[in-house]
Amino acid sequence: ASVFLPRPDVESVLVELRRRTEPALEPEVDRARLFALITAGFGQRRKMLRRSLAGLVDAEAFVAAEVRPEARAEELDLAAWARLARSSPAGA
Numbered sequence: 001a002s003v004f005l006p007r008p009d010v011e012s013v014l015v016e017l018r019r020r021t022e023p024a025l026e027p028e029v030d031r032a033r034l035f036a037l038i039t040a041g042f043g044q045r046r047k048m049l050r051r052s053l054a055g056l057v058d059a060e061a062f063v064a065a066e067v068r069p070e071a072r073a074e075e076l077d078l079a080a081w082a083r084l085a086r087s088s089p090a091g092a
Contacts, residue, residue, distance in 0.1 A: 029085055030086075030090070037053060038073070038081055041081075048069065048070050048071065048072060049062075049067065049068075049069055049072065049073060050070065058088065060087075061087040061088035064083075065080065065083035067080050
């Protein structure tokens, strides 16, 4: 029996979360800087990082972090974002 008429066509999934034994980021990563870059990177849909991070990350930081400026935010993993945060000083 269902309390919804018509019955919705919905699938459900159970997700299990497990605590990491090791932190996802090294302690030397400036988390405020990291989150500022991620927020800017995802702030405008489908933009290349070169444009969405303009004023925050310079060309040398992209090279040092081994990140393509033509990449889009969703293409980077957490390690790549951390490399960008380490490679680009807050005043860039």
